[in-house]
Amino acid sequence: MTLHLFFNATLVIINKDKLVLKVDNETRGSNIFIGKKTDSQTWSNLIYERKNQxxxxxxxxxxxxxxxxxxxxxxVEFVKRNFGIDMFILGGKFAGVVSRISQKDIINVGQGGFEQPVVELSIGE
Structure with a gap:
């Protein structure tokens, strides 16, 4: 089954600073465009060029x-890095977690990011 959702290109262009565009078949953090980090002309071109993709x-x-x-x-120096935490739910139950860090806004190992340890602490059981 294929689900097609249609959008108003004008609204996507006007609200670019609130949006992210991701090509759906890409991996390793490629072809991801952050609206607020993309100039207006490039963003408009991306929306219209990809209208059939x-x-x-x-x-x-x-x-x-x-x-x-x-x-x-x-x-040893402590530096700030962007980070993301992804949780996995299977069958309605918690199944795992992964966290990544990066200097870049696209936090992906394929874009120079790193995985980082996630530690669960239980206090006062």
Missing amino acids: NYIIQEYTEIPQVKVPLIEDGN
């Missing part, structure tokens, strides 16, 4: 940052 338009969310240790030449 499959892609996803989603709401942009500000990217949180975290300080992480960076070791260079034996020195």
